[in-house]
Amino acid sequence: MLDTAYHRIIVCSLCRDTVTRLRSGEDLCAELRSRLAGTLASSFAVETVDCMAGCSRPLTVAFNAQGKASYLFGSIDSGTDAGALVEFARLYASLADGWCSSDQRPARLAGKILARIPAGGREQVR
Ligand code: FES
Numbered sequence: 001m002l003d004t005a006y007h008r009i010i011v012c013s014l015c016r017d018t019v020t021r022l023r024s025g026e027d028l029c030a031e032l033r034s035r036l037a038g039t040l041a042s043s044f045a046v047e048t049v050d051c052m053a054g055c056s057r058p059l060t061v062a063f064n065a066q067g068k069a070s071y072l073f074g075s076i077d078s079g080t081d082a083g084a085l086v087e088f089a090r091l092y093a094s095l096a097d098g099w100c101s102s103d104q105r106p107a108r109l110a111g112k113i114l115a116r117i118p119a120g121g122r123e124q125v126r
Contacts, residue, residue: 006043006045006065006066007043007044007045007063007064007065007068007089007092007093008044008045008046008047008062008063008064008065009032009044009045009046009047009061009062009063009085009089010047010048010049010052010061010062010063010064011025011026011028011029011032011046011047011048011049011059011060011061012025012048012049012050012051012052012054012058012059012060012061013025013026013048013049013050014050014051015051015054015055015058015059015060016058017058017059017078018058024059024078024079025048025059025078026048027078028059028061028076028078028082029046029047029048031078031082032046032082032085032086033046035082035083035086036086036089040086040089040090040093043093044089044093052072054072054074054114056074057074057075057112057114058074058075058076059074059075059076059077059078060072060073060074060076060114061073061076061085063088063089063092063098065092065098067097067098067119068092068095068096068097068098068099068119069097069098069099069100069116069117069118069119070098070115070116070117070119071088071092071098071113071115071116071117072113072114072115072117073085073109073112073113073114074112074113074114075111075112076112080108081108081109081112083108084106084108084109085109087106088105088106088109091104091105091106097119098119099116099118
């Protein structure tokens with residue numbers, strides 16, 4: 001069952017593609033909003049921010065929500081990873097505390113997680 005709480009997907013607007021040197025954060029936001037339209041649109045906001053201190057692993061994307069673990073992904077390809085991010089969004093919305101392990105996350109995101117931060121005030125032992 002999907003959690004209808006407010007979730008955020010935050011995309012860095014300043015990261016530059018390592019090959020093309022182009023900034024692709026805005027394009028990824030548009031793609032995510034399009035793919036989230038429908039069942040997930042009401043519980044996710046897609047936003048940009050100028051830098052999340054993951055500059056050595058562009059493009060960075062974060063997920064957070066009140067009372068849930070937060071995630072920071074890096075080395076996101078705006079052209080090929082949008083589907084995996086939406087798949088992760090569906091998983092994230094279904095988890096009460098947002099906590100999940102690598103075997104639960106989309107295989108395409110393996111090796112792209114930079115941080116998993118427990119929700120405040122909760123001890124996570126897994
Ligand atoms: S410029 Fe994107 S994380 Fe710093």
